[in-house]
Every structure is written in C-alpha cells, then in structure tokens.
Amino acid sequence: MEIVARRLDAALPGERIESAMAPGINALKTFDPPLQALEGATFSGARRRGKLLMLDVETPSHGPLTLLLHLMSAGRAQVFDKRASLRDRTSRVLIRLPGDRELRVREFGTKQAAWAKLLTPEGLAAEESLAGLGPEAWPDPPADLRELLAAPRPLHALLRDQRVVTGIGRTWVDDILHAARLSPFKRGNDLSEAEADALREAMVGELQRVIDVYEEKVQLPLPEKFPKPTLVHAHQGEPCPRCETVLEAVFYEDYVMSYCPHCQTEDRVLKDRRLSRLLK
Numbered sequence: 001m002e003i004v005a006r007r008l009d010a011a012l013p014g015e016r017i018e019s020a021m022a023p024g025i026n027a028l029k030t031f032d033p034p035l036q037a038l039e040g041a042t043f044s045g046a047r048r049r050g051k052l053l054m055l056d057v058e059t060p061s062h063g064p065l066t067l068l069l070h071l072m073s074a075g076r077a078q079v080f081d082k083r084a085s086l087r088d089r090t091s092r093v094l095i096r097l098p099g100d101r102e103l104r105v106r107e108f109g110t111k112q113a114a115w116a117k118l119l120t121p122e123g124l125a126a127e128e129s130l131a132g133l134g135p136e137a138w139p140d141p142p143a144d145l146r147e148l149l150a151a152p153r154p155l156h157a158l159l160r161d162q163r164v165v166t167g168i169g170r171t172w173v174d175d176i177l178h179a180a181r182l183s184p185f186k187r188g189n190d191l192s193e194a195e196a197d198a199l200r201e202a203m204v205g206e207l208q209r210v211i212d213v214y215e216e217k218v219q220l221p222l223p224e225k226f227p228k229p230t231l232v233h234a235h236q237g238e239p240c241p242r243c244e245t246v247l248e249a250v251f252y253e254d255y256v257m258s259y260c261p262h263c264q265t266e267d268r269v270l271k272d273r274r275l276s277r278l279l280k
C-alpha cells in the first residue's frame with residue numbers, strides 16, 4: 001500500500017475530478033457527504049495508514065474531504081487512460097478524470113470485501129478503522145518492542161494484528177520472523193531484549209527491502225499483480241537462504257506459514273495443522 005500511496009501522490013494532486021461512481025454493491029459505506037460531492041473536486045494528495053489508503057480532495061461544495069479506501073486482499077487502485085466498461089464487474093469505485101482517464105478501484109475474486117468511505121475531516125478523525133490501528137511497523141516502529149508485544153500470543157498472530165502493530169500481513173511476517181531468527185510460535189511476552197531488538201531490525205529491514213523492490217518495479221497504472229520478493233514465505237521445500245536447511249510450512253485454511261527449522265525452531269518441524277486435521 002505504501003507504493004500505491006506514493007505513486008498516486010505523485011500522479012493525482014492537481015487533477016480535477018469530473019465525476020465519481022460506486023458500481024460495486026455495498027462498496028461505499030457512507031452516504032453523507034454524497035459521492036457526488038467529488039464532482040469538480042481537485043486531488044490534493046494520497047497517503048497511507050496501515051493498509052488503508054487515503055485520497056484527499058478539495059471539493060467545491062463540501063470543502064476538504066478524504067476518500068478512505070480499504071482494498072482488502074483482492075482490491076486494487078489503478079489509474080487508466082481509458083474508462084472502464086460499465087460491464088466490468090470488478091469495478092467498485094470509478095473516479096473519472098479529464099481526458100477519458102480514470103482512477104479505478106477494482107476487486108478480483110468472489111468476495112466483496114473492499115470498501116470506501118467519503119469522510120469530512122471530523123469524520124476522518126473519528127473513523128474507527130484508523131483509530132484502532134497500532135503504531136506503524138515501518139519505517140520507525142516503537143523502540144521498545146517488548147512492551148508493544150507483551151502478550152501471551154504467538155508472534156505470528158501478534159505481528160499480523162493491526163491493532164498491535166500495523167503494516168505487516170501474512171506474507172511478510174514469515175520473512176521478518178526468519179530474518180530475526182524467531183519461531184513463529186514464540187510468545188510475545190517471552191521475548192528477551194536482544195530478541196526484541198533483532199525483531200525490530202528485521203521489521204524495518206525486510207519491509208524496506210520490499211519497498212525498494214516495489215520502488216523499482218511498480219509503476220502507474222499500477223499492476224493487478226504485485227511482485228512478491230519473498231525469501232521464505234511460500235518457499236517451503238526450497239533451501240533456507242541463510243543455512244540451506246529445507247524450509248518447512250504449516251498450512252492453514254487460506255494461507256501458509258513458512259519457516260526454517262534450523263534458524264527458527266531449534267531444528268523442530270512444527271505440526272502441520274492441515275494434515276493433523278485430516279488425520280482426526
């Protein structure tokens with residue numbers, strides 16, 4: 001989302017909105033101010049907080065407003081030179097720009113989970129989805145991670161909990177824990193000071209590495225599929241990039257947790273929950 005915000009923030013400011021539509025059923029979660037308030041508005045910037053994208057506009061009728069977007073896992077914000085066909089069923093929000101161009105929020109797959117809210121500055125300040133977020137994992141997470149993570153929950157769950165720390169998902173958590181040489185099942189309140197420092201360094205380092213790749217490879221109109229430069233996540237069966245032990249994985253219903261038994265779990269191979277469920 002960081003790279004999406006950066007690219008949109010470079011492209012949109014100063015652009016005038018011709019019209020806006022929300023063809024996705026239930027994608028737009030607010031009705032006041034109405035979406036039509038965007039007509040004739042000018043973009044002033046794009047920002048990110050956690051996985052949420054904020055598009056700031058100055059409107060002729062309602063003053064400054066923010067279009068808050070949560071793309072979830074299958075949503076994309078893209079800028080196209082040509083407008084979408086009205087039959088494009090992936091369209092959730094369409095913002096028409098001069099010269100046939102369009103900022104399009106689309107969602108792939110069967111779930112309709114992505115959402116948008118059009119908010120006043122007061123509405124944005126009171127917005128629950130933002131107020132509940134923990135501190136950002138990148139670029140400068142809190143110095144004392146032990147305090148932040150002091151809960152009897154496994155790191156793999158804790159680090160993905162956006163209320164605890166925001167900006168880490170199912171993909172990068174594996175690479176971060178591997179870089180820090182920590183077991184995904186180690187409890188947050190079980191971290192030594194040295195381990196917490198290693199984790200902080202891994203968080204900043206791994207997320208920076210990913211952003212650097214995106215910075216080089218991701219350009220407008222913004223892709224449907226982003227590169228995933230993982231070293232560990234989803235690389236089970238391949239050698240560990242550090243010690244060459246074969247990477248293992250635990251399979252959950254809709255995601256996989258990959259790790260190195262040698263670097264992270266004292267040479268223990270963790271129980272495969274999918275397999276154990278099948279055997280029950």
Ligand SMILES: [Zn+2]
Nearest residue numbers: 240243260263
């Ligand atoms: Zn290893």
